[in-house]
Amino acid sequence: MSGFDTYKTPLDSRYSSAEMKALFSQRSRHGTWRKLWIYLAEAQKELGIDSITDEAISQMQAHLTLTDEDFKTAAVEEKRRKHDVMAHVHAFGAVAPAAAGIIHYGATSCYVTDNAELILMRDGMDLLLPKLAKVIDNLAQFALKWKSEPTLGYTHYQPAQMITVGKRVAEWAQELMMDLENIEHVRKELKFRGAQGTTGTQASFMEIFHDDTAKIDRLNELLCEKAGFPACYDVSTQTYTRKVDLNVANAIAGLGATVIRITSDIRHLANMKEMEEPFDKDQIGSSAMAYKRNPMRSERIASLGRKLASLPVNFSSTFSSQWMERSLDDSAIRRIDIPEMFLLADAVLIGMDNVSDGLVLYPKRIDAHNREELPFMATENLIMKLVAKGGSRQEAHEEIRVLSHQASDVVKNQGGKNDLIERIKSTEYFKPVWDEVDAALEPKLYIGRSPEIVDRFCGKGGVLEKKLMPYRDYIKKAGTAQLNV
Known part of the structure; x- marks a missing residue:
């Protein structure tokens, strides 16, 4: 069957970056599962589980990246067992036979699914943050250039007191900085689920380690070290609390609201012929009206931002619907919404970088x-x-x-x-x-103190210079993001 005969998400074919799509790909996700199984086996071996051999670890490490054949093996097994984790346990054991008996030892499915999700979200935020910083820097440079250019300020969309072009754009940069800080915060606070057992009591590991609680604590310390997390959540059920997903969604989806606001301003200014997004030489603004220079990129960003901004309600519903220690109605929706949240945020930042790095102003x-x-x-x-x-x-x-x-x-x-x-x-x-x-x-x-306000926020020694310092190398090296289509 041709690829044109089945549904493909536009986030894949049109909007998102190769690196974000690769991160949330099946090869990445299930490769992360295999890493987690290796982490578990290595830690258990270090803590005295003699049945885990060096050969088992070596074979697992040799097959960290899934081949297409591995996926076929897992697909056959999942169709038979109706369980994706056990299908991949089987597929991993098929290529690492010395480890087949100890893969997933003492763990529940959420050991791999939940911990993998935390890893992917963490790495996704690490991809988003520098891109967001680049957009903020673009706007800051534009604001500084036009910090003294008088323009009409509007309240109630009616002309009010004068401001400057730079001050308006500095406001956009400040709102994006708030998104940066929110995402940085949830990224910093993100923890690991670790090995917690079926309902978060660690009972299975009590059995494995003969009630040696110090070894269980050390097991989770080792898992956190290997996966790159500061600690595990203090209390888990079968899953880590879905409140975590909601916190992440609120931070990332906030970016969607911000870009809608910014691109709405740009679209209004384009209507007044005061500011335009970049327009390529061969770009067509309208199929019917050849003279038009529609703000199509800004409209795309606003459209994707609307979808992104709407996602927290799904995460809120999923969190609030978790009965007792876990309800599986969190599974299917998270398979869709978590990757799409990151792909959407990635897409709006690609668009925002493209627009903000080439804004056109008409001072006359x-x-x-x-x-x-x-x-x-x-x-x-x-x-x-x-x-x-x-x-x-x-x-x-x-x-x-x-x-x-x-x-x-x-x-x-x-x-x-x-x-x-x-x-x-x-x-x-x-x-x-x-x-x-x-x-x-x-x-x-x-214009009051508009130029001074811009300088203090965007200029040398200002708020943004300090805030963007961790991303300065990325900003210097990154070119202008290009849209796929």
């Missing part, structure tokens, strides 16, 4: 929009100047209010140009400040 267009609204923004300054010359603030406010409404009528109902300044210059009441009106129309008068 921005200035034109500024000039349309500046007359309204300048009125508060003019009121203050009138008061300084002895005028009444209440009277000045009323005069401005009347003229502003007249000017708004010209713009909104007559389709004309904002003529508020001309009205002020022809109204006798404002004669004391006529010679100061033009100077009040300089956009940079209204």
Whole structure:
């Protein structure tokens, strides 16, 4: 059957990176199972289990990576036994016959499935974090470049006080930094399940080690050392608590919400022709309208981000539905959602890097929009100047209010140009400040401390420089991520 005749997830064919797909591949997952069986056998041998021989360990180590033939063997056995872990125990024993009797000794299925999931999630976060840091750095450099470029700030999507382009982008970078910190935190706090037995009581290992609890503790210390974890969770049931998955999902899915927000801003700015994502020379924006330069990459990111942001509800439901010591209704959904969560996060970061490393700004267009609204923004300054010359603030406010409404009528109902300044210059009441009106129309008068705010957050010695220090080598070496299609 052709590959075109069966469903393929777009996360594989279109969106995610080769390294993330490889990490969550079947060869990686079941290879991790084999590593865990080796770790267990090595630790048990070190602790005095004489039935585990050097030859058994050697044969296991020689077959760490599954061959296609190994998968075929496991598939035949699983079809017969209806149990994936035991199928792979059989397949491993077939190529490591000296170890066939001791593979999985004392363990329950969750020894491999749960510990492997923890390893894969840990390694997945290690792939995501540098990519996220690169996106933040891209935005920080853009913010610094345009830290003093005045632009309209919007509240309620209505023009408000002026900010700068750099300050807006610094806000995006700050929100992504929060995602970085959240993912770093759950990555740091991640622990191992270890060898805990069927219901987390370690009863089977009490039998193996003849009630020597010190040996059981040492077994788990060795397993953590081999797998690269600081410790095991203090209490487990048949599984590690699914609260862990929910914590990880909340951190990673938060990235989905952030990229939706950022790309929504970019799409609105593209509509105003103030900012655009990169556009390739031969790229087609619309099949019908040849002139269009649609923000298609930002739309892709927002779409994938929406799916990512929605995942925590599944992890919450799975966690809350675990009855007593374990319910198997966590299995199928986690097979889908854990890999997809990482592939989605990977995909949005590829897109975000591609967009943020090539953002296009149109300062003249921005200035034109500024000039349309500046007359309204300048009125508060003019009121203050009138008061300084002895005028009444209440009277000045009323005069401005009347003229502003007249000017708004010209713009909104007559389709004309904002003529508020001309009205002020022809109204006798404002004669004391006529010679100061033009100077009040300089956009940079209204940006407050925006450049300083950007410098303190994105600049030399700033917050981001310190936060991104662990990722600096990656950032320096990484090129701009390219989209597959």
